[in-house]
Amino acid sequence: MPTEGHDHDSGAAGPLATGYRVRYRRPARTGAAVLLLPVLPAVTGLLLLHALWPTHWTHGGSGRRWLVLADSLTLVSVGTVELFLLANVAAVAYAVSVARDPVPVTPEPGTGLALLTTYTPGREPLSAVRATLEAAVHMRHPGPLDVWLLDEGDDPEARMLCAELGVHHFTRLGVPEWNRGTGPHKAGTKRGNVNAWLAKHGDAYDLVVSADAGHVPQPEALERTTGWFRDPDIAFVVGPRDEAPASPRPLLGTLVQRAGNRYGAPLLDGTGSVVRVTALRQAGGFHDSVTDATVTGFEIHRLRNPLTGRYWRSVHAADLPGAGKEPVSWADLGDRRPRRSRGAYGTLLRQYGKALFRVPPGRLVGYTLTLARGPVEAATWLFAALSCLLVLTHAQLRPWAVLALVTALAPLALWSLALLRGRAARTVPGRSPAQAPVQEPEPALTVANASTPTGGN
Structure with missing residues (x-):
């Protein structure tokens, strides 16, 4: 079995090998x-030095102070733009140098799994939903595998679909303990x-x-992911994130996550992630946030496995078979990014300070790069636009400045249009009185009263 630090081809993870503890190998790199x-x-550092070279500064004496x-x-x-570029290039180079593949x-036979x-x-x-369930019932797993549909509205057609496919049906409709205004049981949310x-x-x-x-x-996705749970400290396993072709998030899936393997702390991000139930329960379930998975993964990485006393770890497998999905429109993408950004920086405010100086620094690498990306992108755009506006004062460079300004503003205009179209096209279904949230505080993962007749079918 290859050991960490050896170079091996990482195109596909290769044939399944018997093992117990997670081991890693370096992705193959060309000279x-x-x-x-x-x-x-x-x-990039030389470009920054050249941009700020003293001879490029305009000095006084001409009487036009506004020009200076x-x-x-x-x-x-x-x-500033060059400085951000230098930081970005350095971060990418570091992520490439420490990237690992598991x-x-x-898999361990007899492991019970719920999809x-x-x-x-x-x-x-x-x-x-039918397409997902039909594929799920044909997945291979060397142990008990139950497929569940979690129906928010107890829809009769959904019940018939479950009966047709042999899928378990669950609903929290009518259970006040599971329909709250805030918290882990917030009504109308996936978490x-x-x-x-x-x-x-x-x-x-x-x-x-x-x-x-x-x-x-x-069909083979579970066979490729559940084996790493032989390691008792693995809390979750994540694969590549499915994105729209126009998605601006390739860095997270291809570099930051694989660099996270070096420290046992890839982010919990994307559909199809496999999570250990004991670790999820220890973290209090999925947390109340727009980016609930990332917040929950952060909380798990701050905790220790009570059986071993070591920090919970995670695994990212870049070569897992992808999951097909319906196309993502520009409207959906434009609406999703702002909401996810707000959730990500809620994570920064609520959890990053708690983890700083309390967990090994390597476990924060992925979260640091992910949370820093948004502000750096915004600042880069603002300073680039400001530079174009200021260059307009130079008569000879004015045409190029106008062209650069239009180029910088065009993506923002398209993104704003997509966001407005997405909000206009979204229809929010009405909620029945039984689904109305109860505005009371609650502990995590409240168990419904056993006498409640609809407490999960």
């Missing part, structure tokens, strides 16, 4: 890629739906995996 790792940051001020602001803006192992698909009538089409199921049925399973409606999991 040119190895040479570029130190060269690119050095070249405009020139100084332009150079500061360009220098060596596959065969969950959530459904809210009126939000997801039942045809998408509240899953947490209600976890409180009712979680003790019956070792692992749980969630598949969004419209995602079509591959």
